[in-house]
Amino acid sequence: MNKELKILAIIVALVGITYWGIEPYAHSVMHPHHEPATFKYEDLKPLPVKGNAQRGAQAIVNNGCTGCHSIKSQNIPAPMDPVSASASYGVNPPDLSNIGAIVDPKFLANFIKNPTHAALLEHKFGDSKPYPMPAFYGSDQDLADIVAYLVSIAPKNLSDREVFADGCGRCHNVRYDKWTVLGDRPKFKNKVEEADFELKLAKYEENLKNYLGTTPPDLSMYIRSRGGEYIRDFVENPQKLLHGTAMPRVGLTEQATEQVVSYLEYVGDRKKEKRNALGVWVLLYFVIFSILAYLWKKKIWAEVL
Amino acid sequence: MADQKRRDFIGMVFGGFAAAGGLAALYAMKRTWDPLPSVMAAGFTTVDLSPMKDGELRTVTWRGKPIFILKNPPTDNCNKEKDEAQKRLVDIGGSKYLIMIGLCTHLGCIPSWEPEKKVFHCACHGGLYDACGVNTFGPPPRPMDIPPFKVEGTKLVLGEEGPEYKKLVGKA
Amino acid sequence: MAHFEKANSIYEWLDQRLALTKLWKVLAAEYWIPKNINFLWAMGVILMTMFTILVISGIFLLMYYKPDTKLAFDSVNYTIMQEVWFGWLWRHMHAVAASVVFLVIYIHMFTGIYYASYKKGREMIWISGMLLFVTFSAEAFSGYMLPWGQMSYWAAQVITNLFGGIPFIGDELVIWIRGNFYVSDPTLTRFFMLHVFLLPIVIMMLIGLHFYTLRIPHVNNQDGEEIDFDAEAEKYKAGLKKESKVIPFWPVFISKDIFVLGVFMIFYFYLVFYHYNFAMDPINFDPADPMKTPPHIYPEWYFLWSYEVLRGFFFDVGPLSAMDMGLIAFGIANVIFFFLPWFDKNDEVAPAARRGGFFIWFWLLVADMIVLTIWGKLPPTGFNAYIGYVAAVGFLALFAALPALTAGRSGLLRLIIAVTVILFIAGYLQYTKTMGNGFIITLLFIIFYALFFLSPVIVKRVSGGAR
Numbered sequence: 010m011n012k013e014l015k016i017l018a019i020i021v022a023l024v025g026i027t028y029w030g031i032e033p034y035a036h037s038v039m040h041p042h043h044e045p046a047t048f049k050y051e052d053l054k055p056l057p058v059k060g061n062a063q064r065g066a067q068a069i070v071n072n073g074c075t076g077c078h079s080i081k082s083q084n085i086p087a088p089m090d091p092v093s094a095s096a097s098y099g100v101n102p103p104d105l106s107n108i109g110a111i112v113d114p115k116f117l118a119n120f121i122k123n124p125t126h127a128a129l130l131e132h133k134f135g136d137s138k139p140y141p142m143p144a145f146y147g148s149d150q151d152l153a154d155i156v157a158y159l160v161s162i163a164p165k166n167l168s169d170r171e172v173f174a175d176g177c178g179r180c181h182n183v184r185y186d187k188w189t190v191l192g193d194r195p196k197f198k199n200k201v202e203e204a205d206f207e208l209k210l211a212k213y214e215e216n217l218k219n220y221l222g223t224t225p226p227d228l229s230m231y232i233r234s235r236g237g238e239y240i241r242d243f244v245e246n247p248q249k250l251l252h253g254t255a256m257p258r259v260g261l262t263e264q265a266t267e268q269v270v271s272y273l274e275y276v277g278d279r280k281k282e283k284r285n286a287l288g289v290w291v292l293l294y295f296v297i298f299s300i301l302a303y304l305w306k307k308k309i310w311a312e313v314l
Numbered sequence: 315m316a317d318q319k320r321r322d323f324i325g326m327v328f329g330g331f332a333a334a335g336g337l338a339a340l341y342a343m344k345r346t347w348d349p350l351p352s353v354m355a356a357g358f359t360t361v362d363l364s365p366m367k368d369g370e371l372r373t374v375t376w377r378g379k380p381i382f383i384l385k386n387p388p389t390d391n392c393n394k395e396k397d398e399a400q401k402r403l404v405d406i407g408g409s410k411y412l413i414m415i416g417l418c419t420h421l422g423c424i425p426s427w428e429p430e431k432k433v434f435h436c437a438c439h440g441g442l443y444d445a446c447g448v449n450t451f452g453p454p455p456r457p458m459d460i461p462p463f464k465v466e467g468t469k470l471v472l473g474e475e476g477p478e479y480k481k482l483v484g485k486a
Numbered sequence: 487m488a489h490f491e492k493a494n495s496i497y498e499w500l501d502q503r504l505a506l507t508k509l510w511k512v513l514a515a516e517y518w519i520p521k522n523i524n525f526l527w528a529m530g531v532i533l534m535t536m537f538t539i540l541v542i543s544g545i546f547l548l549m550y551y552k553p554d555t556k557l558a559f560d561s562v563n564y565t566i567m568q569e570v571w572f573g574w575l576w577r578h579m580h581a582v583a584a585s586v587v588f589l590v591i592y593i594h595m596f597t598g599i600y601y602a603s604y605k606k607g608r609e610m611i612w613i614s615g616m617l618l619f620v621t622f623s624a625e626a627f628s629g630y631m632l633p634w635g636q637m638s639y640w641a642a643q644v645i646t647n648l649f650g651g652i653p654f655i656g657d658e659l660v661i662w663i664r665g666n667f668y669v670s671d672p673t674l675t676r677f678f679m680l681h682v683f684l685l686p687i688v689i690m691m692l693i694g695l696h697f698y699t700l701r702i703p704h705v706n707n708q709d710g711e712e713i714d715f716d717a718e719a720e721k722y723k724a725g726l727k728k729e730s731k732v733i734p735f736w737p738v739f740i741s742k743d744i745f746v747l748g749v750f751m752i753f754y755f756y757l758v759f760y761h762y763n764f765a766m767d768p769i770n771f772d773p774a775d776p777m778k779t780p781p782h783i784y785p786e787w788y789f790l791w792s793y794e795v796l797r798g799f800f801f802d803v804g805p806l807s808a809m810d811m812g813l814i815a816f817g818i819a820n821v822i823f824f825f826l827p828w829f830d831k832n833d834e835v836a837p838a839a840r841r842g843g844f845f846i847w848f849w850l851l852v853a854d855m856i857v858l859t860i861w862g863k864l865p866p867t868g869f870n871a872y873i874g875y876v877a878a879v880g881f882l883a884l885f886a887a888l889p890a891l892t893a894g895r896s897g898l899l900r901l902i903i904a905v906t907v908i909l910f911i912a913g914y915l916q917y918t919k920t921m922g923n924g925f926i927i928t929l930l931f932i933i934f935y936a937l938f939f940l941s942p943v944i945v946k947r948v949s950g951g952a953r
Contacts, residue, residue, distance in 0.1 A: 030860030234771035288759025299748030377667035
């Protein structure tokens with residue numbers, strides 16, 4: 010018995026060394042460590058003035074925001090359909106109904122003031138290739154009012170899917186949840202409707218590709234291919250993890266990011282809870298199995314030893 | 315004795331005949347594994363070069379790989395000796411063409427052509443190639459590879475080895 | 487024609503026609519195994535169980551899997567993983583078993599090497615086992631392609647490309663294997679056929695052969711003792727169970743195996759449920775994209791050591807190109823284990839601990855293969871490349887030295903030393919050319935040689951010349 014434990018110890022040690030080398034160690038070499046996301050957006054400065062939501066309602070119209078953006082919850086419609094908008098701007102400008110709930114207010118103010126700077130896309134956009142959303146030329150007070158207004162109209166509770174749709178869904182498809190960059194994939198009455206939708210989708214995706222230089226990936230399996238932690242850190246600062254990427258920093262709050270991760274987990278790993286729950290029982294089964302097997306073995310070997 | 319011989323003979327004939335059948339079947343099996351005619355035909359891509367503009371990069375797909383074609387590249391940015399840079403270019407109808415497999419020789423990402431800087435930039439690991447496709451910075455170990463091609467008038471056939479290709483890679 | 491009488495039970499009826507009682511005796515109740523064994527002798531039963539798990543989980547995956555480059559990824563990751571009841575369980579079990587089975591194979595194999603169970607009449611056991619190893623490797627490689635993720639695709643691209651190194655026919659052979667100029671739909675469908683039909687059939691036949699090869703030489707034991715199985719079996723049957731040196735397969739041997747199996751299953755299912763990333767690489771959850779190479783391409787862990795032998799030769803030595811040397815070394819690495827019974831010139835059957843220099847050779851081989859495995863995964867840049875080179879040359883040197891070491895012929899040993907020294911000097915020159923000061927690599931060589939050539943002498947001194 011002693012000898013067998015010694016053999017076991019040697020095998021466990023060798024397997025352990027090998028495992029350590031090819032998994033934790035190799036991955037730490039291939040994917041250097043980075044600081045976890047803080048969602049503080051510390052490189053950006055807060056506005057010097059406090060905003061007033063009531064004034065903001067007027068300011069948002071006066072400053073021309075609604076010339077491109079819809080605010081559906083306030084009955085302000087989109088001036089263009091998504092495909093035409095993508096043809097003009099590269100991507101459909103977001104509806105602003107929920108933006109105050111999912112985007113950090115400080116980030117939002119900075120983004121409106123200077124979009125390329127806040128989005129960390131200065132390597133892609135400049136004077137020769139301007140960013141589709143112009144920088145804000147109004148006063149800081151106007152800006153603060155607009156942000157206060159957007160925060161005031163934002164609903165308190167959004168589902169994970171709604172957060173994803175507003176935060177990521179205008180560039181990324183999620184085919185395992187029938188989500189397209191144009192919104193939910195509808196049910197089609199006939200082939201013409203379907204072909205019509207596919208054509209619109211193809212046009213939108215082509216505009217997006219020309220705008221970003223690459224087609225943003227479908228995120229269906231990202232929870233398994235990247236993992237929640239990576240997604241979380243990536244959303245907070247894409248350039249930190251993938252230098253030179255076309256993805257903008259979108260300024261989601263910590264909670265909104267958690268909701269995005271939990272949505273992706275639902276989409277790409279929806280059996281996770283079942284897996285974790287069943288595992289305990291299977292392991293318990295084999296523990297008891299082993300105990301019984303040991304007793305049986307002892308009984309049988311008593312005759313021969 | 316004669317009987318024995320005859321039996322041996324018949325046995326050998328039968329054995330040989332059976333083996334021939336087996337070989338024929340093996341041949342059929344080998345052929346079934348061969349690439350299909352349509353696949354073989356798709357292995358040769360013909361590109362018409364006449365509508366191309368100077369300094370314009372065209373990407374065509376050949377055997378699942380992107381092929382870069384650049385007409386009259388700005389060779390002033392080729393870092394190597396002028397001769398060596400020129401050697402990578404092909405003369406077709408009075409114009410110079412750069413033809414190469416558009417995969418970074420480091421790990422096969424697709425570099426992008428940046429006309430204002432006159433370089434190919436690989437976003438994956440920051441490799442740089444000059445306007446002749448020669449690696450100048452970063453991890454790529456060698457210039458981008460040149461695919462086998464043949465020139466037919468103003469048309470380029472990818473996948474066949476023409477005399478221009480052989481001259482280019484020194485196989486003449 | 488045989489004579490049949492009216493049977494009194496179904497068992498008797500079957501027994502008359504199929505000789506069940508006799509069959510059971512031959513296969514289990516009177517199939518004799520030495521008593522002097524440890525839990526390493528249970529690896530065969532564990533392997534059999536793992537193979538059964540692979541077949542059963544594979545059957546259910548096959549019900550929903552679609553071998554088409556457009557459908558494969560989603561059929562696995564959506565249909566099987568998220569829709570089919572327990573589909574995720576079969577997939578996880580299949581993927582983890584495919585990885586863990588190699589761990590057990592390696593343990594099984596090195597047990598055989600350690601206890602000298604490959605020679606003196608047991609050569610066919612060894613060869614049939616190695617054939618199983620090779621077929622399992624092919625099975626694993628073809629199966630890894632099926633989910634059509636990024637790693638599936640690029641591993642297939644890199645591995646099939648290796649055949650291009652074969653002289654004259656290489657380029658055409660690669661196209662022939664792939665069924666296209668690059669890895670694509672025809673490649674997937676033919677590897678699907680191999681994975682779900684041809685190779686499993688071959689594996690089953692080889693398992694039969696492997697069991698059969700055990701019949702005549704019998705299973706080895708912990709001390710390499712030659713046992714008169716007939717005499718010992720008679721003793722056992724006469725009731726002298728404690729005195730007999732053998733035990734029957736059923737129920738004595740198997741009762742121990744099942745206990746070991748139970749413990750192993752706890753480990754296995756822990757991996758299946760909670761720790762599967764080593765077997766299901768996250769990168770493979772990105773769909774295959776021929777136009778985009780992942781930043782790091784590496785094979786599954788069980789191929790890393792031979793992959794590193796290939797990669798270890800990364801610079802030209804005189805007229806030999808790095809690529810050719812690597813391919814030759816890789817080719818040798820993949821077949822060399824077959825010849826172990828003939829490379830070992832000593833016909834003594836005993837644990838390595840009692841075989842003098844072989845003991846050191848064994849542990850050096852284990853250490854070298856672990857180094858190769860780990861460095862096979864690390865990016866081959868900078869100093870890592872040199873560690874890979876030393877380990878790869880070391881691997882070949884170990885096998886080249888084995889005949890001389892076990893036969894005690896110093897002339898051959900000297901030749902091998904000369905050749906490896908030349909290879910190491912080549913490594914040194916390359917190192918000083920590209921990395922500057924060659925102190926560390928020199929140290930590495932010296933350590934290798936010290937361990938390799940001096941330790942058998944020391945061991946002999948200490949153990950008073952065991953051989």
